[in-house]
């Protein structure tokens with residue numbers, strides 16, 4: 409009965425059995441408790457079930473963590489692709505609008521212009537080309553929207569606390585910039601604060617600029633919506649809580665309402681300074 | 688088994704002034720509990736609870752070895768493990784398994800497995816043979832096939848307790864047609880003992896009690 413999950417497992421170490429539970433297989437079930445007792449893996453049936461319990465719990469925890477960790481990379485790829493799609497669509501739009509302007513009057517500028525052109529009925533070979541080209545750009549915009557929807561659906565599963573705090577897209581960006589949820593969870597909060605500001609940080613280290621106060625988290629209302637002289641504290645407070653959120657998401661995955669209330673209170677205090685008029 | 692047709696370990700008790708099914712164990716999903724540690728088993732959140740509530744003859748007496756397919760976050764399987772013996776809980780979606788692990792941590796006889804019920808070989812090295820009861824609530828296409836593939840775990844005198852969700856097979860078809868088809872498929876491996884619509888608790892679901900042929 410070498411098929412059993414405990415066949416070459418160390419009876420004292422749940423991790424070795426857990427690995428076999430995840431990777432192993434058998435053509436058919438057997439009376440495993442009896443086999444385990446016979447082979448000396450377990451003292452008796454009760455002892456077998458204790459060992460089975462420890463091993464299945466470890467296996468399930470590990471498997472869940474691994475599968476969800478793999479999902480964080482999907483998010484990172486999706487947000488990079490979303491940005492690529494947006495950037496490329498803008499480039500195409502510029503070209504389309506410029507070209508269309510020579511064939512039609514009244515072409516709106518930018519992405520609106522592209523949608524407008526794509527919806528027209530071409531009458532000449534030249535118009536046909538420009539309408540077709542505009543259609544590609546519109547497809548790319550739709551793709552960008554689909555990627556955003558995908559991120560909005562997935563991020564709360566992969567990182568419930570980060571998604572609540574930063575929103576799904578910024579969550580995906582932070583994961584992408586850090587490299588993975590694990591690396592984000594293990595990064596000090598000072599690093600989280602300047603993720604995405606690598607160029608500015610590099611200049612600072614070379615002595616060419618002052619230290620950056622915020623990276624991609626600047627796009628969040630908590631930082632951008634705070635008056636300039638308080639942005640440093642806002643960014644620090646926000647990054648601190650994001651770090652905590654990343655750790656909870658990575659290590660436990662539970663949603664913790666209290667950290668969100670704490671952050672909201674902290675932000676209210678920082679903003680109250682502006683109202684009190686202290687400079 | 689007690690004389691009301693419920694397995695030992697499942698009792699009707701009063702919660703919030705209403706008689707409800709209950710089992711004894713740590714609470715799981717915010718269900719009410721009484722001072723003696725009995726917690727209400729919400730039949731509208733559990734197909735097996737619905738089957739018991741409707742008086743189906745499940746053959747359960749308490750203490751059996753159970754293989755539960757489609758455990759999700761553990762709502763129903765937590766009650767099962769309260770009155771049953773060793774309980775193997777298979778679920779293939781990682782997110783609910785995380786909660787299922789929490790439920791299993793509070794119990795000695797519940798073994799969570801992140802596995803696909805369509806692929807029994809991937810857990811046949813863990814789940815023992817001759818289990819007394821196979822509970823199935825997978826709400827996915829091909830529910831009959833899953834039951835047939837997992838027949839190998841069930842003792843010859845064991846029971847299949849299955850909830851079929853019509854919409855999982857075909858959203859457009861008439862539920863009755865879907866149920867007929869599932870039952871016809873099941874007949875290749877099982878003898879159907881009883882069926883009942885669970886609509887009072889779960890719309891367009893059929894409860895099935897069967898035994899291996």
Ligand SMILES: C[S@@+](CC[C@H](N)C(=O)[O-])C[C@H]1O[C@@H](n2cnc3c(N)ncnc32)[C@H](O)[C@@H]1O
Nearest residue numbers: 757759762763778779780803804824825826827
């Ligand atoms: C209706 S829910 C089960 C609810 C659960 N039985 C309860 O009452 O607490 C159906 C579950 O079956 C799972 N499922 C669907 N197909 C599956 C498969 N092939 N293998 C394992 N689980 C599956 C789904 O992920 C979902 O969690």
